[in-house]
Amino acid sequence: MSNTSSSSPPPLVPPVACVCNEQVGAGPFDPRRLRQDFPILALTVHGDKTLAYLDNAATTQKPASVVCVLCEYYQACNANVHRSIHYLGEQATQRFEEARKKIQRFIGAPSERSVIFTRGTTESINVVASAWGRRSLKPGDEIVLTGMEHHSNLVPWQLVAKETGARLKFVPVLDDGTLDLEAYERLLKGRVRMAAFTHISNVLGTVNPVKRMTALAHAAGALVLVDAAQSVPNRPVSVTDLDCDFLAFSGHKMLGPTGIGVLYGRLEVLERMEPFLTGGEMISRVTLEDSTWADLPQKFEAGTPHVSGAIGLGVAVDYLQRVGMETIRDYDERLARYAIGRLEQIPGVRIFGRAPERSGAVSFEVEGVHPHDLAQFIDRDGIAIRAGHLCAQPLMKRLGVPAVSRASVYFYNLEEELDRLAQSILKAKEFFRHGS
Amino acid sequence: MSNTSSSSPPPLVPPVACVCNEQVGAGPFDPRRLRQDFPILALTVHGDKTLAYLDNAATTQKPASVVCVLCEYYQACNANVHRSIHYLGEQATQRFEEARKKIQRFIGAPSERSVIFTRGTTESINVVASAWGRRSLKPGDEIVLTGMEHHSNLVPWQLVAKETGARLKFVPVLDDGTLDLEAYERLLKGRVRMAAFTHISNVLGTVNPVKRMTALAHAAGALVLVDAAQSVPNRPVSVTDLDCDFLAFSGHKMLGPTGIGVLYGRLEVLERMEPFLTGGEMISRVTLEDSTWADLPQKFEAGTPHVSGAIGLGVAVDYLQRVGMETIRDYDERLARYAIGRLEQIPGVRIFGRAPERSGAVSFEVEGVHPHDLAQFIDRDGIAIRAGHLCAQPLMKRLGVPAVSRASVYFYNLEEELDRLAQSILKAKEFFRHGS
Amino acid sequence: MEVDDLYQDILLDHFKHPRHFQPLADGEVLVDEENPTCGDHIRLTARVENGRIADVRFDGKGCAISLASASMMSERMPGLTPDEARRRIADYVAFMRGEKELDEGTLGDLAALAGVRQFPLRVKCATMSWHAMDKALKKLGV
Amino acid sequence: MEVDDLYQDILLDHFKHPRHFQPLADGEVLVDEENPTCGDHIRLTARVENGRIADVRFDGKGCAISLASASMMSERMPGLTPDEARRRIADYVAFMRGEKELDEGTLGDLAALAGVRQFPLRVKCATMSWHAMDKALKKLGV
Numbered sequence A, B: 001m002s003n004t005s006s007s008s009p010p011p012l013v014p015p016v017a018c019v020c021n022e023q024v025g026a027g028p029f030d031p032r033r034l035r036q037d038f039p040i041l042a043l044t045v046h047g048d049k050t051l052a053y054l055d056n057a058a059t060t061q062k063p064a065s066v067v068c069v070l071c072e073y074y075q076a077c078n079a080n081v082h083r084s085i086h087y088l089g090e091q092a093t094q095r096f097e098e099a100r101k102k103i104q105r106f107i108g109a110p111s112e113r114s115v116i117f118t119r120g121t122t123e124s125i126n127v128v129a130s131a132w133g134r135r136s137l138k139p140g141d142e143i144v145l146t147g148m149e150h151h152s153n154l155v156p157w158q159l160v161a162k163e164t165g166a167r168l169k170f171v172p173v174l175d176d177g178t179l180d181l182e183a184y185e186r187l188l189k190g191r192v193r194m195a196a197f198t199h200i201s202n203v204l205g206t207v208n209p210v211k212r213m214t215a216l217a218h219a220a221g222a223l224v225l226v227d228a229a230q231s232v233p234n235r236p237v238s239v240t241d242l243d244c245d246f247l248a249f250s251g252h253k254m255l256g257p258t259g260i261g262v263l264y265g266r267l268e269v270l271e272r273m274e275p276f277l278t279g280g281e282m283i284s285r286v287t288l289e290d291s292t293w294a295d296l297p298q299k300f301e302a303g304t305p306h307v308s309g310a311i312g313l314g315v316a317v318d319y320l321q322r323v324g325m326e327t328i329r330d331y332d333e334r335l336a337r338y339a340i341g342r343l344e345q346i347p348g349v350r351i352f353g354r355a356p357e358r359s360g361a362v363s364f365e366v367e368g369v370h371p372h373d374l375a376q377f378i379d380r381d382g383i384a385i386r387a388g389h390l391c392a393q394p395l396m397k398r399l400g401v402p403a404v405s406r407a408s409v410y411f412y413n414l415e416e417e418l419d420r421l422a423q424s425i426l427k428a429k430e431f432f433r434h435g436s
Numbered sequence C, D: 001m002e003v004d005d006l007y008q009d010i011l012l013d014h015f016k017h018p019r020h021f022q023p024l025a026d027g028e029v030l031v032d033e034e035n036p037t038c039g040d041h042i043r044l045t046a047r048v049e050n051g052r053i054a055d056v057r058f059d060g061k062g063c064a065i066s067l068a069s070a071s072m073m074s075e076r077m078p079g080l081t082p083d084e085a086r087r088r089i090a091d092y093v094a095f096m097r098g099e100k101e102l103d104e105g106t107l108g109d110l111a112a113l114a115g116v117r118q119f120p121l122r123v124k125c126a127t128m129s130w131h132a133m134d135k136a137l138k139k140l141g142v
Ligand SMILES: Cc1ncc(COP(=O)(O)O)c(C=O)c1O
Pocket: A280, A302, A303, A304, A305, B057, B058, B119, B120, B121, B122, B123, B150, B152, B153, B198, B200, B201, B202, B227, B229, B230, B250, B391
């Protein structure tokens, strides 16, 4: 004992022995090789059609290591965390908190105490709208949103505005799919307490200048929430660099399991906030009449957490970092531009969103073919895209359509999948014009 | 086509081919055989100690089929649900909704629309306290709880009471660990709008007469929420039979994955309630200014759900039904009584909770050994129990202790594990009295 | 199942040449039925003469399935009493939801829509106009 | 690691015979420090004479680790200046959290608590009384 007393404590948990032997570390970026890490991408559907999964903005597929760690967790160290003084409990707790630290480093947060596990972006934003907004907003206060928000970053604010008497203002979307930043500056002249905007539009692919927008909002005395559901999976994102007060994102859109997401919050702001959900884990003292709260981050994590989800998300972050976030950003953008080029060759196709900086999401319409018919038709060729309002009905109205089709790529997609998309769209046009 | 047009639609999704070849269907109930379905139970810890997992009231272990379906889901049909018109999307949606139906049948709910997926019991109760309570309670209204509630069924009500001016009243706990039902009837004479109580105490193991309590509360004009976190895993529970308005439980305590739970609600009540979380999935129409809600259950399921968790919980329910809920109830009770018998032979051990009807949770204290030291000490023998306030600080106060030790069994535990527990406790007593 | 099992020729024909599809004057519209999952809608008008449905017309926006099913619906309703129509609507909706079987005779060219039943996300497309017709009968007080 | 590496004889001795443990009159108590994860607490009193800590006494309820670490703490403080004491406390807390290493000489019999560092859930047990001492110095205004 005395020999080890002055060295750092040996790790309790043996390093996870992943048996899945992934390709990701095995050489320079090569999407074709990385596809081997995603068993689902080799699926053939509807008989003999190789799956071309182009719905990554909805949810991404999972590498073997993420699936593997879930199995391993349940078969070797499943237990409730934070309070179980036994072997499994110590293991589960250590790995759960290790995942939190991975995410802290991944988003450049100064402390792991500001990383709160939630179910996903939607819950993260609800926590802020409710736990911050309901207590802080007064009648006449203003909340600035944009015309391109996902319903998740709109509806919670509508409710809190109704409850508190605060007013919503919207930054208009210009014809090229970017935000009207002059209008934004004008809107900030009001009694703005919160500016909440998406980093990347899930419809238009537009990358908003969130760092500049944050600085402007701060100068106007407002807090800033960034909806990073589409950006954290797609490029390096540092909360220290952005200097935002809140950042929300979902694990399932960045190779992680379902049911887990993150709310980052600036420590000083989180500390002043009251909790959102209450119950076990988040308390300090409880009597029948009254309770006091635990420290961060537990104050915002009531109940048994999604332990395997958090650990899986940690492994997903490992994978992303091994690919490289700059690499993913550049490749996704290149592939999106390739897709646009192919689609534009088809007469009657109209692309929505022409921002100079963009992600892998490409929305479009095909003259004479309803988006849902298109998605259904090309699914028969094994091609998975999304059709609908994409949880952005106000933006659809702005675009003058009830719905769009969207192909969204990720680093494991290939140009040839986009060639197949273009061919299949041509076939669909033909089919719905002339029949089979 | 015309030949099949009048027969029922063929299933889109091939039945899940589970490769794990479980024992559960292979003969009459035999816990020793069923243990083979739980790989983690064969673990040796701290060198060569076989794991004796006696912390099942905190969380249960998972059978191979549950782990297997997670892998299979991520490797063969992962997609976002409800809106993706493509092969994977249809599969994921169908399996997600199939899981909901399994749970509906499992708890005897009249409609799958009244089965809402949440993160767990804690979130389920928060939904009711917030979405029902904040809008329905008036100053002077009363909420009846009991003195044995988990913090999850106490703290949310404290907050809503503070916000609305409602008052909390508590059914006292008698010395044998049962509720004072005469006091309960007296409390119901007030302006009671909600009675919320646990079906089974996670500390005392007491099974409360919730059917009778529900009828009494209804007669007094109150709604009823049953915290079934400990009961749905342990015995047949039918919401139709209980006739309660809400039922809350957690997947991870009933062989299911982490991060998933259920709120059952009576349709008429759910329909009158406003949503809790808002955002994608739960809306019908959204403009910049205003929104309307989707039908049940989506109204209460904002954002991308925990798809794999729900599917895993469905498979857990399959497993439980194959074991048989009556079998589990009877075996757990028998084993708990065996544990009590063994512990009582140790001088200085005091058991908390002597209810005539009980679950598998047995709480106790050992004279001269702090519960946390005890848990830590016997962990070295491979025995996992829980120490602490068990998220029930007010009940601890009632019992006159800051913390207790709890052994909690499930159907895969064996008498010999409880023998080992008793031996190890004896050793601990010796150790902390005389040293090694 | 191949894509042309879903989008059969009969369906495509109704989609490309919807019967009784005709821009309606705002005053005529009895029901404006929306499919919230996609934002499409059907507007509908109908008349009853001598206790029987005499005329059904519609306009609106929608996918091939919704337009074709509206077109087929508009062909079947005229001549029925309101009660007969309601029964037909209920049968059809139950059929689309997989809750009921219908024989070939009853189905007729609606059999071309049977493939939709395998795609729960599209069932609303195929029933939207039928729900609208049901509401129109209620509006007419028959 | 075996259980008697965690619960070493020195630790058990301090647990069974805690030094300076003595029921305190309510008026004497400077700090009542609680460990919210378990509900245990330590009450503490101390005096400063001629610029040095002269006397530390405590009572309360807790596990073996918390009582033993309080006992060891109460032995080390007397004779130190408040600043020296604060530095020792900070070093010890950092050591327990695995943020800092300390050599044998500095540790002395505190080495018997080093095993706790492998159990994050128990670290609070070992630091509770030290935090209480820190607060006591603040209360004394030294
Ligand atoms: C009776 C009771 N209620 C509520 C809970 C909270 O469940 P969860 O932590 O899964 O939300 C538990 C378990 O911890 C419990 O035993």
